[in-house]
Amino acid sequence: MNIPPVEPGTVGPCPVAPDALQGIKRQQTNPARWNGAGWQDFVAALRSAGVELTEGRAACGAYVTDAGGTAYGQPHGVVIAHSAGEVAALLRTAQAHRVPVTVRGGGLTTEGEAVAYGGVLLDMTGMSRVLAIDAAALTVRVEAGIYWHSLAEELRREKLDYLSAPLNLTSSVGGTLGVGGIDVNSARLGCSADQALSLQVVTPTGEIVECSDTENAELFQRVILGYGQFGVITEATLRIRRYTPLSMHYYYYSSLATAIEDLQMLDRNDASDYSGILTIMDCAVNLLVAFDSDEREAAFRRDWEARLRGHGEFGFALCMLGHYALRPWKAGEALYLLKRKQAVFPEFRRPEYMRDGKMHDRSVVFSRAVWKHWGSRNMVIPDLATPADRFVAAVERGNAVCRKFFPHYTLYCVGIKLRPEHRPHYEMSCVPPDAEGWAYGCEFEPMIEGEVYSRDHFQAFKNAIYDIGVDLGASYYRFGGMMKGYIRRVFGDALVDRHLAMKRKADPAMILNRDVIF
Amino acid sequence: MRNVDVVIVGASLAAAAAAKRLVDAGLETVILERKELPRHKICSGILSPRGHRFLLENFGPLPPETLHQPTACRGVTFHFPSMVSMPMDFFHGTTPHLHRKYSDHWAIQRSGAEVHDQTSFAGLEDKADHVLVHARQNGAPVEYRARQVIGADGPSSLVVRAVYPDYTKQIPWFFVGQKFHEIIDCPLSSDYFHFWFHPGLGHYTWSHARDGRQIVGVGFKRGDNFAKKHQVVEQYLRDKHGVQLKPAADDHEGCAENFGPSLINRYLFGKGNVLVTGQAAGFLNMIGEGMSCALHSGAISGEAIVEAQRRNRPVQEIYRRMIASEVRRCSDQWNPLKIAFERPHEADFPEALMKLSWRERGLVLRDMWRFIVLFKEFKWGRQIASAALQRPLLGGYSMQRWQ
Secondary structure, three states, X not given: OOOOOOOOOOOOOOXXXXXXXXXXXXXXXXXXXXXOOOHHHXXXXXXXXXXXXXXXXXXHHOOOOOOOOOOOOOOOEEEEXXXXXXXXXXXXXXXXXXXXXXXXXXXXXXXXXXOOOOOEEEEHHHOOOEEEEEOOOOEEEEEOOOEHHXXXXXXXXXXXXXXXXXXXXXXXXXXXXXXXXXXXXXXXXOOHHHHEEEEEEEOOOOOEEEEEOOOOHHHHHHHOOOOOOXXXXXXXXXXXXXOOOEEEEEEEEOOHHHHHHHHHHHHHOOOOOEEEEEEEOOOEEEEEEEEXXXXXXXXXXXXXXXXXXXXXXXXXXXXXXXXHHOOHHHHHHHHHHHHHHHHHHHHHHOXXXXXXXXXXXXXXXXXHHHHHHHOOOOOOOOEEEEEHHHHHHHHHHHHHHHHHHOOOEEXXXXXXXXXXXXXXXXXXXXXXXXXXXXXXXXXXXXXXXXXXXXXXXHHHHHHHHHHHHHHHOOEOOOOOOOOHXXXXXXXXXXXXXXXXXXXXXXXXXXXXXXXXXX | OEEEEEEXXXXXXXXXXXXXXXXXXXXXXXXXXXXXXXXXXXXXXXXXXXXXXXHHHHHOOOOHHHEEEEEEEOEEEEEOOOOOEEEEEEOOEOEEEEOHHHHHHHHHHHHOOEEEOOEEEEEEEEOOOOEEEEXXXXXXXXXXXXXXXXXXXXXXXXXXXXXXXXXXXXXXOEEEEEEEEEEEEOOOOXXXXXXXXXXXXXXXXXXXXXXXXXXXXXXEEOOOOHHHHHHHHHHHHHHHHOOEEEEEOOOOEXXXXXXXXXXXXXXXOEEOOXXXXXXXXXXXXXXXXXXXXXXXXXXXXXXXXXXXXXHOOOHHHHXXXXXXXXXXXXXXXXXXXXXXXXXXXXXXXXXXXXXXXXXXXXXXXXXXXXXXXXXXXXXXXXXXXXXXXXHHHHOOOOHHHEO
C-alpha cells in the first residue's frame, strides 16, 4: 500500500476529519433532537412552579421552522413568556432537569437558531409592552419581546423614534440586541445592539439581573451581541431620538466598486444621515442617501453631491439603454431590470407616506417594501461584514457567487459605525475583530420568485458566501447567520474556547440556546 | 397495528437522511430493514466530498469504525486503452472510504428514528389519508399505519415494485460485481479510485484498495458471466498495469443496478402518500457514486413530508417541486455540454485533460468515444443530445421522464 507523502515537520492530518475538507471546516449544524429524558418530571416541576407550558402538536407545530425555512424542529413544549419571574422559574427548573430551552422572538433567524430540536421553546412575544418613555432623557424601557415596529408606533405618538432597527416588521428587540441589527442610518448611529443602555437579563441559572456598562458590565458585554448564550433579555432600556421625516435621494451606478467607494466616502465625511446601497443584481446599483433636516441636505448638495459618480434616474436610464442596445442578447436581463424598477420604485414613494416631498415613517415604508418584494417562504440572506478596506472584494466575490446560484438577486450594503468604548461587546460577534471606525455589511438576497429550491441548494449557496468571509477574515451580521461550523474558523480556537468556558460557567447544563454557536 | 407518522423502507443513507429531517420535526418515524443491523452492503464506499459535508453537518464526524482502510480517497484516476492515465483530485479535499455496514448503521442511529430490523416490506395499500404497510418480522406478519411511506431501499426497491409493477421491464439492467484479492504487487495508487474507459473490459470497470486487499470490480449488462468478465479485467490489470494479485477470496459480491445515465434515466418519485428516494428513485452520479445524491434526495423527501404536513398540501406536489434541483444537479453530471464547458463534477476533468499533450488528448477523446459506442445498443445517444440541449435552451430538463 502506498503511504501518502507527509511534508517534513508536519504531522499527517486525519484525512476524514472535518478539517480534511479543503476550504472550510464543517461540523454538525443540524443538531440531533433532544431525547426527552426526564421530560415528565420537568413538566411536573415547572407546573408546580406556576409556569404555564403547552404541549401537543398544534401548539408546537407553529414553531416548526424559522424565517430561513430550511431548518425543521419541534419542541416538546412551549412556554409563552409573561414576566421575568416566569422566565427565571423556567430556566431554574430546566437547569435542574437539564432540559434545553430555545428562545424565540420574531423567529427571524435564518439558520434554525430559533428552532427548537426538542425541549422547551420560550416564546418571548408574550412580553411586548412599552414600560416607560422618558422624552427628556430620550430613553425608553421596553419588554424584550416587542417588535421594533410596535415600538415605533408607540414612540411616534410622542413624536419620538428609535435610533436604528432592522428593516422588517417582526424582529424583536431582544433578538436584535443579541445579534446586531442594522438600518440605513447605522453608518452614523451604529448597529441596533449599540443603542441599549441597560438590560434586565435572566441568566441561564434563573437569576434576574440588571446590567449595563456600569453595572454587571461583564454580563452586559456578553449578552449584547452574544447570540443568546449568556441569558434571556427580558427588558431593555434603549436610546431614542426625536422623530423626523426624511428627504431621500437616489444615485445610480453600473459598477458595484464605484458605488461602494462613494458610500464609504460619504460615511467617512458624515455627509448624510442615512446611506446604503440596494441593487438589482449587479446591473443597477442604487446608492440611497437621506437626511433628517434641510440644513444637512443643503450641506450635502453643496459639498458632496458633485463628488458622487452616480447618475440620476434619467441619466442612468439613458446609459442602460445604450448598454443593452449594444448587447441585444441580454434583452432578458434588461426586461427584468425594467420590470423590477416598475414594481419596487413606487413602493418608496407611496403618496400616503409622502408629505411635501418627504418620507414619513420609514419603518413602515422600508419594512413593507422588504417583505413585499424580497420576502418569501425561505428567507435566504447570507451576509458578510468586513472592515472598510476589504469590503469591495467581499461584495464582488459574493456577487459572483449569487450569479452562479440564482438568476436574480439583490445586494444590500450599509456601513456600521463602531463605538470604540464598546469593543468588549464586539468580541466574537458580527463585528469583524480588526474593523476600525466602521464595519461594512452586505446581504446577498436571492430572488426566490416562486421557485422551489432544495435545502441543499440554499445551503451550498450560503456556504459559498460564508467561505468568502473565512477567506477574507470577515464576520457575519444581522441575523446571526453565522453557522456553528464557521465560528471556530472565523474567530480561532483560543477565543471560542474562552467563551465556551464562560458559557459553561454561566450555564452548567448548557441548556440555553444549545447548538447555536457552541 | 402500529400507528406512526412515517414508515421508511430500507436502512440506507437515504433513509437516515430522511429520518433525520422527520425526527427533527418531531414526527414519529419507523425504519424497516430486511436484514439484521448492522447489515452488509455492496458498495465501493468512496463517498464524494458533497456527501461527506452532508454527513458532517447532519450526523457529526465519522467514527473510525465507519471507515475502511485506506480511510480516505484523494480523487479519481481514469485509465484508457491507449495507456494514458488521468489522476484528478477532488475539489474539496480527501473524502472518506465508508464501510457501509457500519456507516449506514451509525447514520441511522444518529437520525434518532426507531428501527425495526429483520422486518421485510411485503406490500402497501394507499388509503388516501393513510397508508397500510404490510411487513414480515422474523417471519410473522406485522402491519403499520402511516401517514406517509418513503421507499429508500435501493435499486431493486420493493416499494418501487409495489408502486410501479412494470418499471423493472422498462429500463436496461446492469450487474455490478466486485472481487477481493490479496496483493502481491500493485502499482495503482491506493489514494485514488481507478476507473477504466475500456470497451473490451465492460460497461463499468474499477479498482481500488480496501483493507490491505485490492478490489477488482466489473459492471455489465445483465445476462453476462461475472466470473468470465472478472477474469478478463484481472488479466488486463496484470498485463497492462503490472498488478500482481492472488486469486480472489471467496467473499465476492454483486448486485443488480438501475443505472442508465441519470440524464435520461427515468426518475420515480412515488404516488400518493408513497415517496421514492435515493437510488430507488434513479439518482446516481457519474462513475456510479450514489451516496451523496441518496443523502440529499433522502433529506428532501423528509423535508417534503414535513412541509406537506405543515402546509396541508399533497406531499407529491411538494416533493416534486423540492426535488427538481437535485434532479438538475444529478443530470448535469451526465450532460456532455456541462462536462465540456462547466464543472458539474467534484473533480476537474477538463483541467486534467489540458495537462496532457495534444497527442494524448486526442487518444483520450478517441478512447472515450469508443467506450461510449459500447452503449450504442441502448439507443441513448439522441436522448442524451436532446436532454443536453434542453438545459441551455429551456433552463432545465424536461419532467416527462419523471414518474
